[in-house]
Amino acid sequence: MLMCRDLAEIASDYIDGELNGRQNLSVKMHLMMCKDCRTFIGNLRASSNLLSAHSSGKADEEFLRRIDERVAEALSVRKNKGSDSE
Amino acid sequence: METEVQSESEASLIEDLKRRDSTAYQKAVREYSPGMLAVARFYLDHSSAEEIVQDCWVTVIDAVQKFEGRSGLKTWLHRIVANRCKNRLRTANREVATDFSETLEPELANRFNSTGRWDLPPKLQFHESADTLMENGALSDCLDKHLSALPETQRSALMLYEAHQHKSDDVCNILDVSASNLRVLLHRARQKIFLMVETFQETGEC
Numbered sequence: 001m002l003m004c005r006d007l008a009e010i011a012s013d014y015i016d017g018e019l020n021g022r023q024n025l026s027v028k029m030h031l032m033m034c035k036d037c038r039t040f041i042g043n044l045r046a047s048s049n050l051l052s053a054h055s056s057g058k059a060d061e062e063f064l065r066r067i068d069e070r071v072a073e074a075l076s077v078r079k080n081k082g083s084d085s086e
Numbered sequence: 087m088e089t090e091v092q093s094e095s096e097a098s099l100i101e102d103l104k105r106r107d108s109t110a111y112q113k114a115v116r117e118y119s120p121g122m123l124a125v126a127r128f129y130l131d132h133s134s135a136e137e138i139v140q141d142c143w144v145t146v147i148d149a150v151q152k153f154e155g156r157s158g159l160k161t162w163l164h165r166i167v168a169n170r171c172k173n174r175l176r177t178a179n180r181e182v183a184t185d186f187s188e189t190l191e192p193e194l195a196n197r198f199n200s201t202g203r204w205d206l207p208p209k210l211q212f213h214e215s216a217d218t219l220m221e222n223g224a225l226s227d228c229l230d231k232h233l234s235a236l237p238e239t240q241r242s243a244l245m246l247y248e249a250h251q252h253k254s255d256d257v258c259n260i261l262d263v264s265a266s267n268l269r270v271l272l273h274r275a276r277q278k279i280f281l282m283v284e285t286f287q288e289t290g291e292c
Contacts, residue, residue, distance in 0.1 A: 043283070051279060075106050
């Protein structure tokens with residue numbers, strides 16, 4: 001029988017639909033009987049949603065400017081090469 | 087098999103990159119660099135990772151001419167970064183060490199008794215809606231703090247999977263980890279975030 005700790009170990013696999021049919025069924029049966037694990041799964045899912053919603057695009061503006069400079073320099077070298085060969 | 091469908095805006099961005107349009111590069115740098123940095127940080131320290139990402143953008147100027155769109159632009163860029171990092175590690179003869187043996191965070195594992203039942207079950211129910219949770223600026227700052235404290239391997243896997251919405255296969259390919267190890271990385275990272283949100287909701291402290 002699946003215990004709470006066992007369920008906690010495979011909770012992310014359950015959330016992501018990565019369990020096989022038998023494992024999935026035993027998690028569902030456990031969740032029907034165990035309020036604490038229902039709360040745990042709900043909270044872990046909320047944590048996962050939180051990460052998806054959390055902006056991952058916060059790169060350091062200074063770092064992005066350094067890339068812009070490198071790219072601009074490389075683009076200009078290529079343009080000059082192109083115009084030299086014309 | 088790569089079956090990512092390019093959106094119209096992505097296809098048009100790729101065309102602009104091929105034309106070497108500097109505005110297109112600025113746009114792409116802002117859109118894709120955070121994910122590229124997440125990939126690089128899986129392998130390298132912060133300053134080396136930034137260096138690799140910069141170098142990759144210069145490489146992209148020529149490489150994009152041959153980009154045929156068999157994968158999405160994001161996946162293609164992430165693979166370029168991963169390959170560069172792997173080469174760098176090979177040169178330096180360094181390996182990325184990760185412990186995949188434990189699936190539970192010690193702080194969570196200690197909350198079960200010897201029979202495997204909860205000793206200290208989760209008390210509060212989080213709001214399901216991420217938008218509701220994110221409305222709390224202090225929580226958002228706390229999340230930033232905890233994300234930056236995660237081991238690089240966990241953070242990169244989490245970022246690529248959750249924030250950059252890569253499929254598992256892609257993350258495994260980019261980070262060169264097995265599917266089962268990716269599951270461990272994701273689960274460990276999510277547990278840490280779960281514990282963080284729990285503490286925050288209970289005490290208001292980060």
